Amino acid sequence: MTTLLEMREITKVFPGVKALDRVSLTVEAGEIHAICGENGAGKSTLMKVLSGVYPHGTYDGEIIYDGAPLANRGIRDSEEKGIIIIHQELALIPLLSIAENLFMGNEVATNGVISWPLAMQKTGELLRQVGLNEPPGAIVGKLGVGKQQLIEIAKALSKNVRLLILDEPTAALQEADADRLLDLMLELKAQGVTQIIISHKLNEISRVADRITVIRDGTSVSTLSKAEISEDRIIRDMVGRDMAHRYPERSPHPGEMLFEVENWSCMHAEQAGRQMIKGVSLNVRKGEIVGIAGLMGAGRTEFAMSIFGRSYGKSHAGRVNMHGKPVDVSTVTKAIDAGISYVTEDRKALGLILEEPILKNISLANLFGIAKNSVLDKRREAQVAEGYRKQLAIRTPGVQQKVVNLSGGNQQKVVLSKWLFTDPALLILDEPTRGIDVGAKFEIYTIMKDLAEQGRGVLMISSEMPELLGMCDRIYVMNEGRIVGELSREEADQEKIMALIVKDNGKNGGKAKVA
């Protein structure tokens, strides 16, 4: 067997973050190579280096492809050499037909005039190759995600693919579609197409992969051959690291029951019949910090937003109790009145008005708190903002500063101030330290600790396991819209959390099918 690809000591640095630290990867011609790792471990970054999204020169290290050094200036370069990547978010244009999408940027044309009969004919052949039985003129947006995935592969085939990279190809697929896709991968392998698959799902990996490389914290930990593949080994390699950050000392004293969710369910907002949240029950006590662990797409954000005024999904069912009594959370205003706050994962798009000053952002969720008879008291508004600036140490020349000019950590403090001003009993924090540098993370943790000591409940969603383990009194593990386990602070560790997720994925054979 010959080596098709060798990536040697790849290092990629973003401002403030080392995403990849001397990662090496060797892929043999004709194999299916799986890459595993936690969220943020650097899998996607590595693939972006390979496919030219990050051009040569923006990273350190060396890529040998097909016996020669590879120096991509862009995606076009790598595609010419037959390296095609299919991203997790599909890059198809929903309003165009299959044929139009397949040859997008690569049109079947002479002198700029497209030959549609030829394009249709070629499309038909490619669709047969991937086993998709749809007319070439079908509109892509009307097909399911599974079929769209096949179209992406057909598109790759149209470009004479030699190395096909699939980034979590089955994440959005139902069981049957995922099966079909894996079969197709094996077929392509038989035709000699080398493939790299990024996946969390062990059952899939063991079905199609010849070898596995595990990446953790931006370094490659190990490469295992098929014979060595075992659940335990992979889990250990994926999470086996020391705590990278420090956390404030806490001595938790959970009080009485504050927040209880019973059997909460909701459906996908657009895709009819797709249940996103499946009977979730959980609770938070006063003074307690509770975590929700899970991989991306586990439904944690969807759960939180559906609780918070039905901001996500439809056909909600289930009960929410605050202080032991049922509360109405059917609108955001009612949820706020019930004492619930939700700090969004995406603070720029969903949390802040970037072009407005700090003080106007802080007062936004509780304008009546600074108003008399609906007339704003701007002096009070400034005092409130000034108070939070001191309390949370928001680093800014003044509260008149536009939030767009603040760093990520300080922006997060503004969002927290906004919600603290509504005086919530429970704060749901969704990825509270995402995109924040290490020093500011500690400050955010300290704020969380203070909130718990004030007797508030904190429900923290995070994809960073060390952070959950370092901060939480209890951790729920969520997967595919269900709670698949609950761990106390004492029993929780990364292996156990990962094991709960991976085992749930493994036994998912049909059970995940939606009614």
Place this chain on the structure above:
Amino acid sequence: MADKQSSLGGHLRENGMLLALVAIVALFSILVGAQGKPMFLQAPNITNIFLQNGHVIILALGMLLIIVSGHIDLSVGSVAAFTGAVAAYLTVNLGLPFWLVIPLTLIVGGMIGAAQGYWVAFWRIPSFIVTLAGMMVFRGATMLLLGGQNIGPFPKAFQSMSSGFIPDLTGLTKPHGLTLIITALAIGVITWIGMRARARDAEFGITPEPTGLFWGRTALIAAATAFVGYQLASFRGLPNVLVVLTILIVLYAFFTENTVQGRRIYAVGGNEKAAKLSGIGTDRLVFFCFVNMGVLAALAGMMVTARLNSATPKAGTGFELDAIAAVFIGGASMTGGSGKIIGVVIGALIMGVMNMGMSILGIGIDYQQMIKGLVLLAAVIFDVYNKNK
């Protein structure tokens, strides 16, 4: 340091607008003088600027709310024409008294706004489409209601809405005593508000603009107000239109800057999703903005109809563009979320002064359109340039 910049930047825009207005007035004064015509800034001209542009200011007030909330309303010209026709029909054909006609017409306007706002706010149909449709529908409805003819003339009471002047309660009449008193009061209030805002800036730790600049500007505004007031007093006094305008401007300035709902409209335009997740009923606010626009369009429609003393099928053509231009010249952001009432008023006045000045100079309507278009473009380029700097 950064705060100082943002504070100056904020004031720069308004000061720049005011300066532009002054410069334009000065330019026309010189040009008109050079042609040997009577003084540009004489009492009848000043009175006419308000009489002839009152409707643009009124429409622009509503349009600002619409644009701040992230939408647009192209139908206001047609709606003004239609409501003007309704008012004419009620007054002339049915013989209703003006105190009944005015509220009825305002209600009709509000209902039209509600009908359009419903689709925009609750069905998420783009406002451009909904109001483009409204523009055609209500133009047609105007023609239908008028039967292709003009309706008029109106009783004196109705006409006085647009061409009347306040009575002189002091009995002085030449110059108009009450006008002088109101002018003096206005100068006092403007100065007081300015000083209070300045004191508050200092209290909030905003670096206030330089003292000289503040007093220079205040003196300029006071002098301009005194001059306009005296000119009006020496002519026929304060026009009713100006009284209505002043009340509306103060009301809307207060609403947008000092009330919960006003602030929320800016939040909707600034980041609708964040506003929604902060418990703000974004749909209802957008709906309200359209209802409000309908009511103001009806008011503008009645004013124009009263001034022309007849409702015509062609009335209100292009009003929407004047109002939108005034809002953007006044510094509102195209994507919503920012813009001030005072800017809009200055924007509308700039347009009004240019209209009048160019007409007096005898510049053809062809060139007038081109110049106005270029001024709009220049104002927005100035904004974008300032933002990127």
